[in-house]
Amino acid sequence: MGEYLIIGVGKTGTSVARYLLRRGGVRVFLYDDDPHSIERFQKEPGVGGRVEVLLNVEDLNKLKVRCVVPSPGVPPRHPVLTKALDSGAEMLSDLVIFEREFNGTIIGITGTNGKTTVAGLTGDIFQRAGAKVFLGGNIGVPLLDALDGKYEVAVLELSSFQLYYSPTFRAHTGVLVNLDIDHLDWHPTVEHYHRSKVEWLHRVRMRRVLNVDDPGVLHYFPSSSSRDFRVSLMRTMESGGWKEENFLYFKNGTRFARVTFSERTLPGFYAVDAALAASVGFLHGIGKEIIEEAIVHFRPAEGRLRIVNRVGAVHIYDDSKATNPHATLHAILAVPRKCVVMIGGLNKSLSFKPLEKALNEHCAGVIFFGKDGRSIMEDLNLTIPSRYIPAMRDAVKEALNLARELQVDLLFSPGCASFDEFSSYLERSRVFREIVEAEISA
Ligand code: UMA
Numbered sequence: 001m002g003e004y005l006i007i008g009v010g011k012t013g014t015s016v017a018r019y020l021l022r023r024g025g026v027r028v029f030l031y032d033d034d035p036h037s038i039e040r041f042q043k044e045p046g047v048g049g050r051v052e053v054l055l056n057v058e059d060l061n062k063l064k065v066r067c068v069v070p071s072p073g074v075p076p077r078h079p080v081l082t083k084a085l086d087s088g089a090e091m092l093s094d095l096v097i098f099e100r101e102f103n104g105t106i107i108g109i110t111g112t113n114g115k116t117t118v119a120g121l122t123g124d125i126f127q128r129a130g131a132k133v134f135l136g137g138n139i140g141v142p143l144l145d146a147l148d149g150k151y152e153v154a155v156l157e158l159s160s161f162q163l164y165y166s167p168t169f170r171a172h173t174g175v176l177v178n179l180d181i182d183h184l185d186w187h188p189t190v191e192h193y194h195r196s197k198v199e200w201l202h203r204v205r206m207r208r209v210l211n212v213d214d215p216g217v218l219h220y221f222p223s224s225s226s227r228d229f230r231v232s233l234m235r236t237m238e239s240g241g242w243k244e245e246n247f248l249y250f251k252n253g254t255r256f257a258r259v260t261f262s263e264r265t266l267p268g269f270y271a272v273d274a275a276l277a278a279s280v281g282f283l284h285g286i287g288k289e290i291i292e293e294a295i296v297h298f299r300p301a302e303g304r305l306r307i308v309n310r311v312g313a314v315h316i317y318d319d320s321k322a323t324n325p326h327a328t329l330h331a332i333l334a335v336p337r338k339c340v341v342m343i344g345g346l347n348k349s350l351s352f353k354p355l356e357k358a359l360n361e362h363c364a365g366v367i368f369f370g371k372d373g374r375s376i377m378e379d380l381n382l383t384i385p386s387r388y389i390p391a392m393r394d395a396v397k398e399a400l401n402l403a404r405e406l407q408v409d410l411l412f413s414p415g416c417a418s419f420d421e422f423s424s425y426l427e428r429s430r431v432f433r434e435i436v437e438a439e440i441s442a
Helices: 011-022 035-042 055-062 079-086 094-101 114-129 160-164 190-203 215-220 272-281 288-298 325-334 353-364 371-381 393-407 425-441
Strands: 002-007 026-031 069-071 107-110 134-136 153-157 173-176 206-209 228-232 240-244 248-250 255-258 307-309 314-318 338-344 365-368 386-389 411-412
Touching: 002 011, 002 079, 011 026, 069 079, 079 215, 094 160, 107 114, 107 190, 114 134, 114 153, 114 173, 114 272, 114 288, 134 288, 160 190, 173 190, 173 272, 190 215, 206 215, 206 272, 228 272, 240 272, 248 272, 248 386, 255 272, 255 288, 272 288, 307 425, 314 353, 314 365, 314 393, 314 425, 325 338, 338 371, 338 393, 353 365, 365 371, 371 386, 386 393, 393 425
Parallel strands: 002 026, 002 069, 107 153, 107 173, 134 153, 173 206, 206 228, 228 240, 314 411, 338 365, 338 411, 365 386
Antiparallel strands: 240 248, 248 255, 307 314
C-alpha cells in the first residue's frame, strides 16, 4: 500500500485527499503548519478523520513516504517537503494527476498578470462554441474536483507554484500572457520564478501562444519555432495574431480570420488579453462570429480594474486583484485621468522602484497602507503628495477625501498581497467597495 503525504490542507490539499481516498489502496498522511487548517479539515465530510496527521518533521522518520503532494502555497524550502524528498519520496501535484486522468483538451494559461482575464475569456469562447468547459486552477476551483467525466475542455489558470511542482505537466495549448517579477517570498530568485513559468511551454502537445510585445516573453522566446503562435499588437505579423484599427487578425498556414474588436471604455480589458484568448479559439478551429460574441459579452473578474462608484467627477476604480507592482503599473497607465492611488498590504519582497516614474507623472497623490505600506513609501522618491495610514479602512477614507479635494479619480491597486488584513483580494475588494459606498452616502 502506497503512502502519500499531503502538505497543506487548504483547497488543493483537501481535494487531493478526497481524490486519493476515493481511489483507495493508499494510506494518506497530512501535514499543515496551521492547527486550525487541520481542525477544519477534520470536519470535512467524507475525508476528515480518514487520514493520519503528522505533527512535526520528526514524524516522517516513522514512515516511508512514496509520494509527497505539496500545496501550491508551500514553498520548496519547507522542511517537511525537503525531508520527504531527501528520503526518496516522489513529488506529485494535483496538476500532474489531473493531466493523467483528464480525457479532454487542456489549455494552460500563465503569466505574471492578466491570466485570469485571458482564462475567463478563453473559457467563454469554448463554451459559446458548445464545449463543456471546466475553468479552474489558480482561479480558485481545485483541479481534481473536475474529474467526473463531464468536461471536454479544461481551461486552467496556472500559477508559478503549480507549475514548479508539476515538472512533467503537458498542456495541449499553452499561453504566456507576460513575464515580470512576483512571489519572491516563495521563489528563491527571479530566474526560479521565470523558469517555472516558461519550462512547461517547451512541453506543450500542440501550440504555444505568446505575447511577443512583452519584453519578458521575448527574452525567453526570442525567435519563432513551428510550435509558436506569436501575438503582437505593435506590428503586423506574417503568421500569428495582430491588431489593426478595430480588428484582430489571425493567420496560421492557409487559415485566416478577422475579428472585430473595438477598444472598450472599460479600462483593464486589454486588447492583448482578447487577442491571446481569441488566438486559442482560432487555433482550435472556432469560428470568428463566436469569438466576436464572446469578446463583446465578456466581463472582467471581480476585483480586476473597473469603475465601482463615482462621486461627482471622481471615478473610483477597484483593482484589488493587483497583488504585485507590475499589475499596479498597468492599472496606473490604463486609467485615463490623473488619480490618487492606494498602495499597500503584504509585500512579496518586490521592489516598487519601477513605479516611481509613472506615479510622479500620471498620479496626483499616493496613500500607502497596511503592513508594508510604510517601507514601500520610504523606498520611493515621490514628487507628489503621499502619506502612510496603517489600516486600510482608514486609508480608503483619506484617499477618497484627497481625490475629492483634488478633483481626480481614485485608484485602489495595492500591488501587494492582502493577507495582512484580509483572507483574500476578493474580501479586500468587498471591504474597499463597502467603505467607499458608506463614505459617499454619508
Ligand atoms: N501551509 C503550510 N505551510 C506553508 C504554506 C501553507 O502548512 O508554508 C498550509 C496553510 O496553513 C493552509 C494550506 O497550506 O492550510 C493552504 O494551501 P495553499 O496556500 O496552497 O492554498 P490553497 O487553499 O490550496 O489554494 C491554492 C492556491 N493558493 C496559493 O497558491 C497560495 C490558490 O490560489 C488556488 O486558487 C487554489 O489552490 C485552487 O487551485 C490563490 C493564490 O493566491 C488564489 N494564488 C497565487 C496568486 O494568484 O498570486 C499564486
